[in-house]
Amino acid sequence: MKLLRYGPKGQEKPGMLDAQGKIRDLSQVVGDIDGSVLDDASLAKLRAFDPASLPLVDGNPRIGPCVGKIGKFVCIGLNYADHAAESNLPVPPEPVIFNKWTSAICGPDDDVEIPRGSKKTDWEVELGIVIGKAAKYVDEANALDYVAGYCVINDVSEREWQLERAGQWDKGKGFxxxxxxxxxxxxxxxxxxxxxxxxxxxxxGHRYQNGSTKTMIFGVKKLVSYLSQCMSLQPGDVISTGTPPGVGMGVKPSPVYLKPGQTMRLSIEGLGEQQQKTYAAD
Structure with missing residues (x-):
């Protein structure tokens, strides 16, 4: 089942994608695709609906973030062995955790803003985990029971703010x-x-990243379990799990960074595709 949110920013409605790739409206069934409908029982009720019985959404509406009311946007750094190698950094002994502010969240095809004065804005395709039920001190063997589903995330990053200005990575990740x-x-x-x-x-049109989640250092089960040891995870929280090699910072002999007026396209097998245009901040 593919659940989504569509409509103008801040006014998104819940939807379901049918077998023909058409959007079906769920607004008469649930208020939103958020933590309140992501547990197994609620998803089973949605799965029981015949998509053909739901209203068809006409045209090509804007697609919003696939989860609403996200409480925590937790990210993992250096989580692909081949990406750590291209960054000339050792494989971390434990997951590297940072956060994106929820004000960074946007739709998969919304424009991406290059911050004022930025010369090092970068891209990162990542597998996203959506939490379905509250998780605290979860065993790795049972960790997937707490996952509602998966999605595509672009962990856009400003490398100067992330790495060259004192403090935490969060500063370069949450624009x-x-x-x-x-x-x-x-x-x-x-x-x-x-x-x-x-x-x-x-x-x-130039493919920079072409990887597989096979090369993750810490897999989905490990990440959900590990994070639940140091924070409680709530329904609707999102975890971005790290990126494979091919980021702009790692291009040899000279790094390549985003400029206004460019187009990013990214995809994960079975999870759909994103496309964003970049523009300069006012």
Whole structure:
């Protein structure tokens, strides 16, 4: 099942994608696609609906972030062995955790803002985990029971603010529009092995990232379990799990960064595709 949110920013309605790739309206069934409808029982009720019985959404509406009212947007750094190598950094012994502010969240095809004065805005295609029920001190063996589904995330990053200015990574990760999420959340029953998904990203048609979740250092089960030891995870929280090699910072011999007027396209196998245009902040 593919759940999504569509409509103008701040006025998104809940929807479901049918087998023909058409959007079906769920607003008479649920108020939103958020933590209140992501537990197994609620998803089972939605799954019982015949999509053909739901109103068809006409035209090509804007697609919003696939989860509403996100409480925490937790991210993992250096979580692909081949990405750590291209960054000339050691494989971390434990997950590297940082946060994106919820004000960074935007739709999968919304424009991405290059911050004022930025010369090092970068891209990162990542597998997103959507939490379905409250998780605290979860065993790794049971961790997937707490996952509602998966989605595509672009962990847009400003490297100067992230790495060259004193403090935490969070500063370079949380600019407005730096968290495109979607186009839809695919429920976990349709993703039998989250550690065997191809993912890629292109800028202006040039493919920079072409990897697989096979090379994750810490897999989905480990991450959900680990995070639940140091924070409680709530329904609707989103975890961005790290990126494969091919980020702009790692291009040899000279890094390549985003400029206004470019187009990013990115996708994860079975989870849909995003496309964003970049523009300069006012």
């Amino acid at each position: 407005d529009t730096f968290g495109p999420i979607g186009p839809w959340m695919v429920t976990r029953d349709e993703v039998p092995d989250p550690q065997n998904l191809k993912l890629w990203l292109e800028v202006d």
